[in-house]
Amino acid sequence: CQDEADQLSSQLNRLNFQYKDPERGFDRTKVKGVIARLIRVKEPSSSTALEVLAGNKLYQVVVDTDETSRAIINKGQLRNRVTI
Numbered sequence: 001c002q003d004e005a006d007q008l009s010s011q012l013n014r015l016n017f018q019y020k021d022p023e024r025g026f027d028r029t030k031v032k033g034v035i036a037r038l039i040r041v042k043e044p045s046s047s048t049a050l051e052v053l054a055g056n057k058l059y060q061v062v063v064d065t066d067e068t069s070r071a072i073i074n075k076g077q078l079r080n081r082v083t084i
Contacts, residue, residue, distance in 0.1 A: 014059040017082060022075035031072065032062035060084070 036058040069084040
């Protein structure tokens with residue numbers, strides 16, 4: 001039971017993408033979010049297959065441009081290690 005709780009806690013932590021604005025006036029709409037939060041699964045029975053197929057890619061962060069990703073990586077004071 002504790003192992004399941006630890007696993008769930010780890011997954012939820014990866015869904016919580018936090019960063020500080022890399023520059024004054026930064027447009028936060030440039031950061032779309034974690035892939036797992038951006039998609040919707042119509043058939044709940046398919047969610048396990050999606051998790052297995054996509055794996056850790058579900059926890060990557062989507063941004064609008066390479067410039068935005070560089071700004072966040074270099075100056076965004078990321079709290080967790082992420083792939084952008």
